[in-house]
Amino acid sequence: MAAPKSFATSVRAQDVEFAALDNGPNRLLEDPLMAEAIEGGYRGVRGKITALAAIRRIKPLMADVLRDVGAVARSSGADVVVHTPSVPAQHAAEALGVPAVLAALQPGWVPTSEFPCPMVPLPRLPRFLNRATYLTVSATLRAYSGVVNAWRTDDLGLPRGQGPRHALVLQAFSSLVTPVDPTWQDSVRTTGFWYLPRVTTWTPDAALKAFLEAGPAPVYVGFGSMAGRDAQRTGDIVAEAVRAAGVRAIVATGWGGLAARSSDDLLVIDQAPHDWLFGKVAAVVHHGGGGTTAAALAAGVPQVVCPFVADQPHWAQRMHAVGVAPQPLLHKKLTVASLAEAITHTASDPAIRRRAVELGEQVRSQDGVGVAVRELERIRNGRC
Structure with a gap:
């Protein structure tokens, strides 16, 4: 598991091999600009201005994270690359020639006409505009396209481009509590929440x-x-x-x-x-x-x-x-x-x-982790 180095203790406590990434944007959590952005929820004109300023601060920090992702991927011998939307590791999967799986911990990454993007604070809109609201999220990710393209060409040795399609999207939440679109492709699986089994017994003070x-x-x-x-x-x-x-x-x-x-x-x-x-x-x-x-x-x-x-x-x-x-x-x-x-x-x-x-x-009762594991085994074994 590759994650910011500040998570090393948490990951190793689960008896999983850990590869440290640069802490990247996490360094800004105590920054006054980021605190203002979080507190305001990016609402209103001021919120949008603050969001743009935050993106400018994050870009060079993301370059450090991606550099480490590339290094870890090259040494991993991975059969599958599973990543969150905020770290575009599908490019590393392309370099390795293995499938990429997107792990979405919240809704909003798979567009639908059924409901507006849950990641975007918008007033109620006519249904025909629902799919368009997802462009806001993709536009935010495109704000880092320069950093990603430099990583693809200079570090991974790939041509400029969008990267491969994901073989699978695992939505790590429950359809009992958040909407899902029944017409999504079979490659989109809403598994139920992922709960971490505790390896060690925790004792309160x-x-x-x-x-x-x-x-x-x-x-x-x-x-x-x-x-x-x-x-x-x-x-x-x-x-x-x-x-x-x-x-x-x-x-x-x-x-x-x-x-x-x-x-x-x-x-x-x-x-x-x-x-x-x-x-x-x-x-x-x-x-x-x-x-x-x-x-x-x-x-x-x-x-x-x-x-x-x-x-x-x-x-x-x-x-x-x-x-x-x-x-x-x-x-x-x-x-x-x-x-x-x-x-x-x-x-x-x-x-x-x-x-x-x-x-x-x-x-x-949904066993989200079990469902996700079975889907990953299916992809690894080539049964797409």
């Missing part, structure tokens, strides 16, 4: 263990890697909302999106494995990242989603649509009153809790 045992199940609040520009303000809103809702809470600071202090009814932690913790809480308040959403679904607990950017508004809307969460609360417009009301409603509504339990059982 004394403070977390004691807090969980000291009273009723708390609410979890965490915004993952979404930093925003004012972690202290967000932390204050969360602490006051938890107090107003009359619940206990575990607040995960993650990558800096929240700044809070522990108290009798609020415990601040850095992070904890979601598959371990979410089954022990009354509700999960989160940013709507695909991984966190999937973990909350699998745990069978109600959710409150406060989306920032990219696919997060989609997951927030879908959690409400399938009945496990109230209306989304945009992070930028988050207030003590709105968050307290959402927590109170979610934690006290038996219908939401029943639906969360029911959907959790269905999602867990």
